[in-house]
Amino acid sequence: QVQLQESGPGLVKPSETLSLTCTVSGGSISSYSWSWIRQPPGKHLEWVGNVYNSGSTEYNPSLKSRVTISVDTSKNQFSLKLSSVTAADTAVYYCANVTRGAFHIWGQGTMVTVSS
Amino acid sequence: EIVLTQSPATLSLSPGERATLSCRASQSVSSHLAWYQQKPGQAPRLLIYDASNRATGIPARFSGSGSGTDFTLTINSLEPEDFAVYYCQQHSSWPPYSFGQGTKLEIK
Numbered sequence: 479q480v481q482l483q484e485s486g487p488g489l490v491k492p493s494e495t496l497s498l499t500c501t502v503s504g505g506s507i508s509s510y511s512w513s514w515i516r517q518p519p520g521k522h523l524e525w526v527g528n529v530y531n532s533g534s535t536e537y538n539p540s541l542k543s544r545v546t547i548s549v550d551t552s553k554n555q556f557s558l559k560l561s562s563v564t565a566a567d568t569a570v571y572y573c574a575n576v577t578r579g580a581f582h583i584w585g586q587g588t589m590v591t592v593s594s
Numbered sequence: 595e596i597v598l599t600q601s602p603a604t605l606s607l608s609p610g611e612r613a614t615l616s617c618r619a620s621q622s623v624s625s626h627l628a629w630y631q632q633k634p635g636q637a638p639r640l641l642i643y644d645a646s647n648r649a650t651g652i653p654a655r656f657s658g659s660g661s662g663t664d665f666t667l668t669i670n671s672l673e674p675e676d677f678a679v680y681y682c683q684q685h686s687s688w689p690p691y692s693f694g695q696g697t698k699l700e701i702k
Contacts, residue, residue: 522673523681525691538690539595553657572637579685580628580643582650587637 480505482573482585485572488590490567496560496590500573507554513576514547516569517587524569528576529556563592596684598694606702613669617682622662626686629658629667630697633678640687641680642667650669669699676699 486498493530502514514526527537529547535544546559560567570589597620601635607613617627630638639648642658645665653691655670682694 522695523693525689525693527689536689540690545675576645579626579688579691580640580649580683581630581638582640582643584637584639 479499479526480510480575480583482575482583484571484573484585484588485590488589489593491594492564493562494562496567496592498558498571498588499555500557500585502554502556507549507556508551508552508576511576512547512549512556513574515572515574515580515581516567517572518566524558525560526571541564542593547567567593568592595690596623596687596692597624598682598684598692599681599696600682600697602697603695604698607670607672608699609674610700611670611672613616613667613672613676613699615667615669615680615699616661617660617667617694619663619665619667619684621687625661625686627658627660627665627687628682628683630681631678632681638681655697674701 481503483501490496499506511530513528517523527547546560549556566592570587573585574586575583599618602653607659616671631643632638633701641652646658657668679696679698681696
């Protein structure tokens with residue numbers, strides 16, 4: 479059974495780059511497509527982007543200029559980089575498996591706060 | 595971007611009752627709609643995909659219906675563990691995938 483675990487700094491300074499990693503266990507990362515989704519405190523979910531098993535990516539247009547999602551097959555991990563962060567990027571960040579557009583398996587989430 | 599509007603914002607019911615949650619899309623999403631359950635401090639859990647298909651391990655009391663712009667999540671005979679926030683999500687037209695703002699199902 480596939481399981482996901484997010485990791486990365488819980489505090490990032492404004493204007494810096496947020497970097498998170500999702501480790502996939504119980505399955506090969508190359509067999510599936512993957513997503514990052516975030517949820518600001520007390521608010522609803524926002525899709526950040528996908529990386530497909532083909533290696534291609536898609537991003538939320540509202541974040542596209544600042545987002546990069548990549549895969550490291552040797553480590554069975556995929557990662558999120560979000561540049562030039564502001565307080566509006568404070569959120570719980572989830573990684574998830576995406577199959578036919580639905581998010582079937584989720585990580586537990588990691589809280590990232592943007593503050594000086 | 596397709597906007598999903600969920601109603602009601604809050605639904606107060608008692609265990610054993612039936613819950614009916616609505617999700618309306620700003621344009622047709624065919625049957626490309628999913629439902630998730632989220633409890634405090636937890637990640638969302640997929641309940642329904644493609645409008646009416648239950649995800650793995652989801653009890654039969656959860657059912658989804660609808661197509662086009664109007665969708666319903668029905669929970670028959672509410673159990674105490676069903677009280678949570680429910681989100682709908684479309685994957686018909688992307689990017690971006692979009693989520694509704696959520697319906698909070700609370701104990702009356």
